[in-house]
Amino acid sequence: MSVTQAIPHDAATGHVTGRARYVDDIPVPAGTLHLAFGLSDIAAGRVISMELSAVRDAPGVVAVLTADDLPFANDASPSVHDEPLLSDGNIHYLGQPLFLVVADSHLNARKAARLGRIETEDQDAILTIEDAMAADSRFEEGPRVWEKGDTAEAIAAAPHRLSGQIEMGGQEHFYLEGQAALALPGEAGDMLVHSSTQHPTEIQHKVAEALGVPMHAVRVEVRRMGGGFGGKESQGSALAIACAVAARATGRPCKMRYDRDDDMVITGKRHDFRIAYKVGYNDEGRILGVDFVQYTRCGWAQDLSLPVADRAMLHADNAYHLPAARIESHRLKTNTQSATAFRGFGGPQGMLGIERVMDAIAHDLGRDPLAVRRANYYAAAQAVATGPGTGQRYGGTHSPKPAASTVQTTSYGMEVTDFILHEITGALSQSAGYDLRRAAIADWNAANPLLKKGIALTPVKFGISFTLTHLNQAGALVHVYQDGSVHLNHGGTEMGQGLFRKVSQVAADRFGLPVESIRITATDTDKVPNTSATAASSGSDLNGMAVMAACDTIRDRMADALATLYQADAAAVRFADGMVQIGAETVPFARAAKLCYENRVSLSATGFYKTPDLSWDRIKGHGRPFFYFAYGAACSEVVVDTLTGEYRILRTDILHDAGRSLNPAIDMGQIEGGFVQGAGWLTTEELVWDESGRLRTHAPSTYKIPACSDRPDVFNVALWDGENRAETIYRSKAVGEPPFMLGMSVFFALSDAIASCGRGYPALDAPATPERVLMAIRQVQNGV
Amino acid sequence: MTTVSMTVNGKPVSAEAEGRTLLVEFLRDGLHLTGTHVGCDTSQCGACVVHVNGEAVKACTMFAQEAEGAEVTTIEGMANADGSLNVIQQAFQDHHGLQCGFCTPGMVMSAAALLKENPKPSEAEIRDYLEGNICRCTGYHNIVKAILAASGQDVGAIAAE
Ligand code: FES
Ligand code: FES
Numbered sequence: 001m002s003v004t005q006a007i008p009h010d011a012a013t014g015h016v017t018g019r020a021r022y023v024d025d026i027p028v029p030a031g032t033l034h035l036a037f038g039l040s041d042i043a044a045g046r047v048i049s050m051e052l053s054a055v056r057d058a059p060g061v062v063a064v065l066t067a068d069d070l071p072f073a074n075d076a077s078p079s080v081h082d083e084p085l086l087s088d089g090n091i092h093y094l095g096q097p098l099f100l101v102v103a104d105s106h107l108n109a110r111k112a113a114r115l116g117r118i119e120t121e122d123q124d125a126i127l128t129i130e131d132a133m134a135a136d137s138r139f140e141e142g143p144r145v146w147e148k149g150d151t152a153e154a155i156a157a158a159p160h161r162l163s164g165q166i167e168m169g170g171q172e173h174f175y176l177e178g179q180a181a182l183a184l185p186g187e188a189g190d191m192l193v194h195s196s197t198q199h200p201t202e203i204q205h206k207v208a209e210a211l212g213v214p215m216h217a218v219r220v221e222v223r224r225m226g227g228g229f230g231g232k233e234s235q236g237s238a239l240a241i242a243c244a245v246a247a248r249a250t251g252r253p254c255k256m257r258y259d260r261d262d263d264m265v266i267t268g269k270r271h272d273f274r275i276a277y278k279v280g281y282n283d284e285g286r287i288l289g290v291d292f293v294q295y296t297r298c299g300w301a302q303d304l305s306l307p308v309a310d311r312a313m314l315h316a317d318n319a320y321h322l323p324a325a326r327i328e329s330h331r332l333k334t335n336t337q338s339a340t341a342f343r344g345f346g347g348p349q350g351m352l353g354i355e356r357v358m359d360a361i362a363h364d365l366g367r368d369p370l371a372v373r374r375a376n377y378y379a380a381a382q383a384v385a386t387g388p389g390t391g392q393r394y395g396g397t398h399s400p401k402p403a404a405s406t407v408q409t410t411s412y413g414m415e416v417t418d419f420i421l422h423e424i425t426g427a428l429s430q431s432a433g434y435d436l437r438r439a440a441i442a443d444w445n446a447a448n449p450l451l452k453k454g455i456a457l458t459p460v461k462f463g464i465s466f467t468l469t470h471l472n473q474a475g476a477l478v479h480v481y482q483d484g485s486v487h488l489n490h491g492g493t494e495m496g497q498g499l500f501r502k503v504s505q506v507a508a509d510r511f512g513l514p515v516e517s518i519r520i521t522a523t524d525t526d527k528v529p530n531t532s533a534t535a536a537s538s539g540s541d542l543n544g545m546a547v548m549a550a551c552d553t554i555r556d557r558m559a560d561a562l563a564t565l566y567q568a569d570a571a572a573v574r575f576a577d578g579m580v581q582i583g584a585e586t587v588p589f590a591r592a593a594k595l596c597y598e599n600r601v602s603l604s605a606t607g608f609y610k611t612p613d614l615s616w617d618r619i620k621g622h623g624r625p626f627f628y629f630a631y632g633a634a635c636s637e638v639v640v641d642t643l644t645g646e647y648r649i650l651r652t653d654i655l656h657d658a659g660r661s662l663n664p665a666i667d668m669g670q671i672e673g674g675f676v677q678g679a680g681w682l683t684t685e686e687l688v689w690d691e692s693g694r695l696r697t698h699a700p701s702t703y704k705i706p707a708c709s710d711r712p713d714v715f716n717v718a719l720w721d722g723e724n725r726a727e728t729i730y731r732s733k734a735v736g737e738p739p740f741m742l743g744m745s746v747f748f749a750l751s752d753a754i755a756s757c758g759r760g761y762p763a764l765d766a767p768a769t770p771e772r773v774l775m776a777i778r779q780v781q782n783g784v
Numbered sequence: 785m786t787t788v789s790m791t792v793n794g795k796p797v798s799a800e801a802e803g804r805t806l807l808v809e810f811l812r813d814g815l816h817l818t819g820t821h822v823g824c825d826t827s828q829c830g831a832c833v834v835h836v837n838g839e840a841v842k843a844c845t846m847f848a849q850e851a852e853g854a855e856v857t858t859i860e861g862m863a864n865a866d867g868s869l870n871v872i873q874q875a876f877q878d879h880h881g882l883q884c885g886f887c888t889p890g891m892v893m894s895a896a897a898l899l900k901e902n903p904k905p906s907e908a909e910i911r912d913y914l915e916g917n918i919c920r921c922t923g924y925h926n927i928v929k930a931i932l933a934a935s936g937q938d939v940g941a942i943a944a945e
Contacts, residue, residue: 666880708911
């Protein structure tokens with residue numbers, strides 16, 4: 001059984017020896033050219049003139065292209081064609097590409113790109129939420145509003161009410177490998193593009209548009225990325241298009257990689273949000289009605305902002321049953337980088353809103369925040385028989401429905417039938433010793449005037465599926481060669497998350513082979529077309545299923561042929577341990593493959609999968625956008641220095657649900673890394689723009705991602721032992737994004753520590769940098 | 785342009801380099817040793833760590849000419865003589881000390897330098913030493929574990945699982 005085993009990443013040997021290749025490592029033909037963008041120096045305005053002779057005359061420069069030199073589409077947008085690759089005369093943010101330099105080396109291209117003399121006419125930049133609201137600068141015609149019940153009435157009738165708001169910053173992806181692309185012109189107008197992208201099909205589509213050719217003339221290959229986290233879902237298009245256009249113009253291969261500063265200045269980041277809330281609740285802290293207004297700065301182009309903002313609305317409940325809820329979402333257009341996908345895709349922001357509400361209610365009532373959280377949890381899932389092939393699943397058309405009265409729905413009308421957070425929370429609070437430690441911390445704080453500790457246990461419920469329903473599909477291509485070796489290809493991309501390993505485990509299991517027999521190959525639009533981005537945590541769910549379908553097609557053909565050959569029953573042919581058992585006969589898999597080949601059996605198949613049971617109306621905000629939910633909880637303890645605002649994470653305990661894990665080692669890695677990244681978002685990672693719209697934190701010197709010593713002193717991570725109730729690949733669950741939100745436990749532990757400093761409520765904003773923590777301490781001490 | 789000569793992974797090499805050519809460019813573009821990665825270009829991420837005369841150096845922070853005559857070791861030179869993984873490489877593989885792998889060569893090189901200086905580092909010493917190596921994927925847990933294992937110490941001591 002290769003599935004469920006903790007085997008190392010498929011490219012581990014390549015990585016530890018330096019042989020694993022990224023785009024920038026691919027050997028290039030002689031004469032390859034290098035690209036750099038000339039960038040705008042103002043945030044909003046118009047180009048009056050571009051004097052580029054100094055750029056053209058700079059050493060090594062071969063060509064300089066502006067928008068006028070682009071023969072076909074001048075667009076890098078993944079959505080509504082509002083993102084010119086090179087400025088069309090309008091300037092939308094500081095750092096926007098204005099012209100493209102093609103030179104003989106990376107350095108020459110970059111140096112020349114600084115020599116443009118751009119005359120511009122400044123306009124007032126819209127930078128903040130206030131600016132955008134005042135100017136009504138937004139995407140879509142007005143705010144999106146979803147409502148369940150009569151929220152205003154529920155709040156008005158509630159025994160307790162409070163209101164407030166929380167600001168949360170964006171986040172730079174800081175994938176360690178910057179954006180990169182390489183385009184190699186072929187014969188008859190063909191173009192081969194190597195791109196560090198989560199979305200090869202999108203790159204193919206955008207390059208084809210830019211070259212004025214059908215998609216079949218463009219091939220995109222992605223072996224791996226050095227991290228993606230959503231930052232390579234759409235942001236790689238500009239480089240790939242630039243390379244392809246320049247390669248077409250010059251007839252030579254063209255390569256582009258952003259230097260880290262350029263990368264941070266040009267590309268989009270996580271959306272920052274402000275969430276204002278009004279809530280009504282009872283004596284126990286149970287919410288009776290809640291009203292959220294979410295404001296987000298989407299930046300200059302639409303990109304993926306609508307689905308991101310939708311997902312923030314979809315996670316405004318996190319794990320809590322809201323009898324009445326109203327969510328209003330403003331998607332604001334600002335003169336900043338175009339905010340984009342980032343692990344969680346708006347979900348973390350929406351969740352942080354309701355978690356703040358929980359924390360504030362608990363403070364108001366003087367109750368333990370965990371008790372308030374638990375009081376608001378959805379009803380527990382009822383036991384249901386599951387297992388491969390039982391065909392039973394909650395929520396699906398053929399599943400036994402629990403009694404209607406017990407099923408609670410989300411604020412968007414989806415039944416929550418798989419809720420396991422009562423059990424997870426119970427187990428985690430026990431293993432972490434939550435109650436005892438909470439009491440001990442109270443004593444410790446009473447005895448320590450300067451250092452204060454805090455603890456928080458926060459849950460995560462995250463919806464799995466693309467909310468744009470048609471994206472929930474995947475394809476695979478599998479070949480068995482006559483020597484019994486297997487070639488595996490699918491539409492998912494590898495960015496470190498271990499997708500290739502997991503999917504190869506599926507293939508190995510279907511054929512009863514060791515994983516070494518499965519050759520994992522680069523994602524390639526020539527092999528599997530029309531793929532979705534590897535995103536929404538869906539990589540293994542979708543591609544694993546598609547691969548299983550392809551393998552099973554071949555396996556069934558082999559079984560039929562072998563059964564005929566050995567006069568056995570096809571249904572009784574077994575593939576296990578590298579052997580094929582056909583009735584009384586057992587032959588090695590390689591021999592079986594050879595026999596099938598000699599008997600003219602096709603040993604190649606495609607596989608296809610689409611997620612069942614989805615229906616979603618994003619305008620109404622109603623339906624079943626998710627196949628299932630993934631769950632987890634984290635308990636963190638911090639200590640804060642009340643004189644400086646500095647703090648440390650002392651201990652974190654995590655219990656996370658990966659269903660029946662395909663590879664526990666890989667899933668644990670996702671959980672650990674996701675938690676640290678999530679904690680980074682809410683603590684040290686601060687993006688700062690100045691009043692001219694210039695991003696001031698554009699390098700690791702000023703933008704602080706977690707370092708090796710920042711993680712908790714004690715770190716206990718465990719997988720929840722349980723199957724996915726939904727019929728996913730081997731009953732596993734998606735694990736890419738959900739653990740990110742476990743980082744919220746650190747934020748609320750900080751809030752708890754600060755709350756011990758006085759009587760006021762620490763309405764802490766994120767990221768909780770030491771400065772913000774210190775300000776919150778002062779406020780609390782002053783009793784506000 | 786001048787010719788720069790050094791010993792890289794035990795082999796004498798010479799290539800043309802400008803005065804401003806960085807060691808990392810010399811290795812990657814000149815010698816096609818692309819295992820040394822560029823993550824930040826500004827001496828902060830540690831993806832480009834190599835050994836120069838036995839010392840860990842960020843190759844984006846040193847000119848190729850400064851390494852004239854030096855003994856340079858890159859990740860490509862870390863395996864055992866028979867081509868098998870050395871103990872640090874093996875530990876990173878076995879303890880899942882990598883995800884996207886982009887930081888891995890620098891991590892392995894830093895770990896090797898640490899273990900030379902301090903063959904049995906404590907967890908705190910490992911974390912402290914790796915301050916200049918950024919990993920965005922793993923949360924560092926398994927990296928620390930791998931280094932503890934490579935130094936022959938009990939990884940059970942560091943919690944989790
Ligand atoms: S590239 Fe040298 S330290 Fe980052
Ligand atoms: S494994 Fe991706 S940066 Fe470390």
